[in-house]
Amino acid sequence: MKKYAFGVDIGGTTVKMGLFETLGTLLDTWEIPTRKQENGRYILPDIADAVDKKMEEKGISRLDVEGIGMGVPGPVSPDGTVLKCVNLGWGVFNVEQEMNRLTGFKVKAGNDANVAALGEMWQGGGKGYKNLVMVTLGTGVGGGVIIDEKILPGAVGAAGEIGHIPMRDDETETCGCGKKGCLEQYASATGIVRLTRRYLEAHKNENVQTMLKEDSTAKDIFDAAKLGDKVALAMVDEVGLLLGKALAAISCVVNPEAFVIGGGMAKAGEILLNVIRKYYTEYAFHAARDTVFKEAELSNNAGIYGGVRLVLE
Structure with a gap:
């Protein structure tokens, strides 16, 4: 297991992001605007850019990053395919594959409510x-x-x-x-x-x-x-x-x-x-x-x- 990972929660107004140690310690949080213009085509590139900037800011090597996990406000099939996110302007596409193409990292995605439940099980009220x-x-x-x-x-x-x-x-x-x-x-x-x-x-x-x-x-x-x-x-x-x-x-x-x-x-x-x-x-x-x-x-x-x-x- 590598030392760091990024958590991403995509909302209709802002994208909440977190840098974690993979043992579960939250090191930093920040937000970027959710740019929904042109059917949300800028959202994933903006996230990839924000990850790069945070790694540069913290002096983190790509070799030390386990991957990126994402919560998406809509149905996400087990293979990472988004089945339309109306409030983002997204149609049907594989968000994991696209984010992997943009970053080179392992990417996993799920419905935002399901992902939040997983977070509560891991380090919250459901621990x-x-x-x-x-x-x-x-x-x-x-x-x-x-x-x-x-x-x-x-x-x-x-x-x-x-x-x-x-x-x-x-x-x-x-x-x-x-x-x-x-x-x-x-x-x-x-x-x-x-x-x-x-x-x-x-x-x-x-x-x-x-x-x-x-x-x-x-x-x-x-x-x-x-x-x-x-x-x-x-x-x-x-x-x-x-x-x-x-x-x-x-x-x-x-x-x-x-x-x-x-x-x-x-x-x-x-x-x-x-x-x-x-x-x-x-x-x-x-x-x-x-x-x-x-x-x-x-x-x-x-x-x-x-x-x-x-x-x-």
Whole structure:
């Protein structure tokens, strides 16, 4: 094993990059803009250039670099083929081969949520577990499945799309994926805001006692719940119910040792985790009821940690 490796997390606005020792120590992080012009043709060359500049800055020889691991915001097949990244402008091509051509290094790539899950398993909240499911609760709901310390990508890289588990048949609004009734329409930051707005609208003539308003944010709702606001508590309970049921279903398929919960909404802490655990225990198959729930620890660095762990495989 060589001494250094690079982790790369490609986002729609910026590319987060990290220089690591292959034993797991993060030495440096930096970002470059994601240049999406001309169908994202500049993104990989910019990353290659940034790697070269960092090696020059740190005095690192090419002979000491194990490779580059990348998280990509879209489906990535096991052979490194990107199956369209709409928000980058990319079509179908092999990102590993192209990055290898640009750098000469070994390159491994995966879906960004899956790669973040791998990072949490390696050096974060999932450390010590070989089988886990990561759930990211933010603007949407993301996920990643790790089995025997490896990403489970699925046939076309679409495994772990937890946010698009169908939960309700009566939904009238359309999810970003084009379906209706997906988990992330309720169990994300935007989802709990939508649930709250709908509740207040439906009960506006009933003089409901609450500190919440139709423009309340997810943070406002969790803060109100912590103060005992009954409407806020009901909204948190609804989100916990849907997440608990979804994770119970997942556990019947992959039977993880742990669920690692991350993302901005997870900062609400125990008030959310406790209700998820409650409903998970109620709905889980009896043999899987003792699955551990852990908080993610790597925050925005999970993707670059996971990228390095991916290339070390």
